[in-house]
Amino acid sequence: MTSEKDDPAAKDRINLDDITCPTREQRANGINAFKGKASELVDKARRGELRNCERDFQQNSGCILNFYLTVRVATIRDAVMIVHAPVGCSAPAALYREVFRRLWTSMNRAADFDFHGLTTNIGEKDVIYGAADKLKFAIEEAVRRHSPRAIFILTSCASGIIGEDVEGVVAEVQPRIDATLVPIHCEGIRSRIIQTGYDAFWHGILKYLVKPARKRQPDLVNVASMLSYTWQDRMEITRILAKLGLRPNFIPEFARVSDFEALSEAAVTAPVCPTYTDYLSRGLEQEHGVPYFLYPSPIGIANTDEWLRTLGRTLGIEERVEEVIREERAHWVPKMDAIRAGFEEVKKKNGGDFRIMGSLGQGRLVTQTPFFHELGVSTPVALCQDFDDLLLDDVDDLLKRVGDFDIIVNTFQAAEVAHTARFYNPDMVLSCPFQGSAYKREKGMTRIHALRGDGRRWSAQAGYAGAVACGSFLLQATRNRSFQNTMLQKTGDPYKQWWYDQPDPHYFHRREGQQP
Amino acid sequence: MTLTLVSGKGGKLSAKEYPEVAESPRFTCALGGAYGATLAVFGAVPILHSGAGCGMANAQGMTYASGLNSGGSAGTTTTPCSGLIEEHVVFGGEDKLRRLIDSTIRVMEGQLYVVISGCVPALIGDDVDSVVAEFRDRAAVIHVKTSGFAGNGFLGYNMFLDAVIEGLLKPLPVERKLVNVFGLVPNQNIFWKGELRTVKALLEGIGAKVNTVFSDFGSLGSIERIPAAELNLVLNPWCGLEAAAKLEERFGTPFEALDFVPVGPKDTSELLRRVGRKLKIPSRKIEGFISAEEKNVYRYMEYLAEMFMIAMPHAFSAVVADSRTAISLVRYGANELGWNPELAVVTDDPPEWARDGIARRLTEGLEGPSVPRVIFQYDSHTIRQELKKQPLQVILGSSLEKYIARTENESHHLSVSYPTYDRLIVDRSYAGFRGGIALLEDMSHSFAGPS
Numbered sequence: 011m012t013s014e015k016d017d018p019a020a021k022d023r024i025n026l027d028d029i030t031c032p033t034r035e036q037r038a039n040g041i042n043a044f045k046g047k048a049s050e051l052v053d054k055a056r057r058g059e060l061r062n063c064e065r066d067f068q069q070n071s072g073c074i075l076n077f078y079l080t081v082r083v084a085t086i087r088d089a090v091m092i093v094h095a096p097v098g099c100s101a102p103a104a105l106y107r108e109v110f111r112r113l114w115t116s117m118n119r120a121a122d123f124d125f126h127g128l129t130t131n132i133g134e135k136d137v138i139y140g141a142a143d144k145l146k147f148a149i150e151e152a153v154r155r156h157s158p159r160a161i162f163i164l165t166s167c168a169s170g171i172i173g174e175d176v177e178g179v180v181a182e183v184q185p186r187i188d189a190t191l192v193p194i195h196c197e198g199i200r201s202r203i204i205q206t207g208y209d210a211f212w213h214g215i216l217k218y219l220v221k222p223a224r225k226r227q228p229d230l231v232n233v234a235s236m237l238s239y240t241w242q243d244r245m246e247i248t249r250i251l252a253k254l255g256l257r258p259n260f261i262p263e264f265a266r267v268s269d270f271e272a273l274s275e276a277a278v279t280a281p282v283c284p285t286y287t288d289y290l291s292r293g294l295e296q297e298h299g300v301p302y303f304l305y306p307s308p309i310g311i312a313n314t315d316e317w318l319r320t321l322g323r324t325l326g327i328e329e330r331v332e333e334v335i336r337e338e339r340a341h342w343v344p345k346m347d348a349i350r351a352g353f354e355e356v357k358k359k360n361g362g363d364f365r366i367m368g369s370l371g372q373g374r375l376v377t378q379t380p381f382f383h384e385l386g387v388s389t390p391v392a393l394c395q396d397f398d399d400l401l402l403d404d405v406d407d408l409l410k411r412v413g414d415f416d417i418i419v420n421t422f423q424a425a426e427v428a429h430t431a432r433f434y435n436p437d438m439v440l441s442c443p444f445q446g447s448a449y450k451r452e453k454g455m456t457r458i459h460a461l462r463g464d465g466r467r468w469s470a471q472a473g474y475a476g477a478v479a480c481g482s483f484l485l486q487a488t489r490n491r492s493f494q495n496t497m498l499q500k501t502g503d504p505y506k507q508w509w510y511d512q513p514d515p516h517y518f519h520r521r522e523g524q525q526p
Numbered sequence: 527m528t529l530t531l532v533s534g535k536g537g538k539l540s541a542k543e544y545p546e547v548a549e550s551p552r553f554t555c556a557l558g559g560a561y562g563a564t565l566a567v568f569g570a571v572p573i574l575h576s577g578a579g580c581g582m583a584n585a586q587g588m589t590y591a592s593g594l595n596s597g598g599s600a601g602t603t604t605t606p607c608s609g610l611i612e613e614h615v616v617f618g619g620e621d622k623l624r625r626l627i628d629s630t631i632r633v634m635e636g637q638l639y640v641v642i643s644g645c646v647p648a649l650i651g652d653d654v655d656s657v658v659a660e661f662r663d664r665a666a667v668i669h670v671k672t673s674g675f676a677g678n679g680f681l682g683y684n685m686f687l688d689a690v691i692e693g694l695l696k697p698l699p700v701e702r703k704l705v706n707v708f709g710l711v712p713n714q715n716i717f718w719k720g721e722l723r724t725v726k727a728l729l730e731g732i733g734a735k736v737n738t739v740f741s742d743f744g745s746l747g748s749i750e751r752i753p754a755a756e757l758n759l760v761l762n763p764w765c766g767l768e769a770a771a772k773l774e775e776r777f778g779t780p781f782e783a784l785d786f787v788p789v790g791p792k793d794t795s796e797l798l799r800r801v802g803r804k805l806k807i808p809s810r811k812i813e814g815f816i817s818a819e820e821k822n823v824y825r826y827m828e829y830l831a832e833m834f835m836i837a838m839p840h841a842f843s844a845v846v847a848d849s850r851t852a853i854s855l856v857r858y859g860a861n862e863l864g865w866n867p868e869l870a871v872v873t874d875d876p877p878e879w880a881r882d883g884i885a886r887r888l889t890e891g892l893e894g895p896s897v898p899r900v901i902f903q904y905d906s907h908t909i910r911q912e913l914k915k916q917p918l919q920v921i922l923g924s925s926l927e928k929y930i931a932r933t934e935n936e937s938h939h940l941s942v943s944y945p946t947y948d949r950l951i952v953d954r955s956y957a958g959f960r961g962g963i964a965l966l967e968d969m970s971h972s973f974a975g976p977s
Binding site for chain 1: 550554583587599608611673675679
């Protein structure tokens, strides 16, 4: 268990009287840029020396609303999402009715997969006269159309800047409707760190939806995971938990409002991504006494063992956990050994080593790096989306296990990633989907993850089955590079040569407050 | 579940109704439309002066939503963006933009840099025009003054064209038989690449020269060549007309408003005849081209006719699409396939002045007794209710209709309009002589067997 709960610093306390969460910058010194050794990053974080930076050259990276909050909130089955914004802010969620239907009901997805979202479609008149009345109409429309159990109201840059009194609307309207209104303050301009959006979401969940526990459900395990975990990952976690006589309470995708209400009744909140789950986990413990742990996530064989052991200690089922681990290892470790042997062959042909550069969220950083070591490959550098104080102990632990390594925090700025990939020249680059021209390489490149709507076993990553699937996938990715090579040869690069010739991927950075 | 809102707890919440409040509208915002138009010009680099998420929202919600496309080499995470946050709201974003334009010109290969301003600078009053003007002697830089609240993605395309006209175009001598093509809106029309390519090939077939502006390799050169055209073609009943009118006023280029991109031989032949007359191309040449193409297409139709008669003959059909796509598919279905058009849902929110014309286009000149009920609607919930009101066997719509078509209408479905998340569209289209064959190729696999 984490040590924070024995010594709760004031800043860790979640104040549900506030309308929203603090930003990650305020709460945990979240930063958007760093380059150096992981050990140095941790030291500087402990000394409070890390700062956000302003980039003179900056590229698309997502905001706290549009790092897919709309896509996710829209999938809550008996709720309606209202995005109080101009029409483009909710455009990514237009896949709500189609993409997730590719998951089959035979894979235990619920039959009622009819999601609903509304945009207030803020226009020219609204930014002059205000749109509170329009928001009320949208709430009314949501009730009239769908009789939802909850209505999520997501704010935007535009609603924030024009000073929409969303809290006032909620206070006025709530007594007159049955659905619970859940305002989420996710104005894109609030923060440079996209995780702030998820904290804002959890704040709304904790403040408005989670009910006081009527009873404990000793077999219920809260599991909140990021969008980059697939349906197979849910199935694997369900499978492993079932062997322990436990049930997952998966949120937020495809959940019902009652699943959020029951978060308080669970035996434990277990992480699949610590940085994503942190705010919710702390809040559930603080308000409802639900224990939690943040580390490790069930990625790779060893981390899955450890995830289960931590779960076992929390729930007092250590012996059963050890039995399950034995059974699982007997089944899966030989398969991992075969993958490892495959990588040994690859390494032999490659001069003795195989270096993978992953671009990871902070949560994946502390779990996926050990997984690469499990596969027998090395990591010259880890690219991390953002970084904050929440995982310092866990990075310490990681350093003990795998030694020091280079780390670059860059919110996945594409030109910086391209520069880093050239500089380190790893044998394989793993990149998020939607990463521009990152696939054009002489050496290997593949995607680091799939997305929630992917139901194929091929794309799994979590638990034992996921470790084997992901290991096979990476081994498979070493075999043929013709797509990456051909596209490199036949199409252009977006950046000029001098960008690669100079040594600094952070060439255009200025520290906050620093003058040119 | 009780509906306590209006009954019992006291009156309506809102003083009036707001029809623009909608479930999953069928377009992105004006910033998105301008962004998509910029990405559609090879060698153009968009610079978003906006919050950090606008580009990503439009990566997943616009380019990916238009047939699973990337934005090309300057799209997705490659696009420069000022990533405005609160401190810029307080102190202004002009300095950040100035640094961003400067660094973008230094780092990124580009022939044209297009600054697209979004909600934040529009609300805080950044003087973007002045900042952009500082770079005029260093590179071709223009400013598309949009915002998310200024309108939808189709209007964003109009705004892009206006910025091009204002910022880049100078009078040129007229090139005989040169035609510009407008009204095929990148991304918001999911087949824009294939349609432009097909329209170009068709017009070249009768001896015209064609500047598609978007999607060819002409880049800035294609844009600068716009004033040299002898004729501007607008293949859309409203979008692109404003630009054509301005080009006529400024450079004297006449324009021909043809409302839609033709699907199948009948309408395609009509288009070629009309354009041919305008360009004074001898009708012998036009008719020669038409009859060769036509013969070919109908010969091939024989190969699919038996399947067609088994799978979807004389179907009651609905189209849910932007106005020009709706017109072309209603006409093709009614006039060449023998379908009975029951419903046409126009989803691009055309301006009031264009609506009567669109409704006429959707109801006049059709074979058979069926005339579709025409509604202008972009709210996906209402569209779903409208689809239930009549029996249908064919729904040509967006991927939002995919599961509804099967479960609520027992209908064939094909995604032909935004958003389309269920098929990859690269240079496919249903334009031109062969377009109808392509349409049937794409929609017949789900039911075609003899059993």
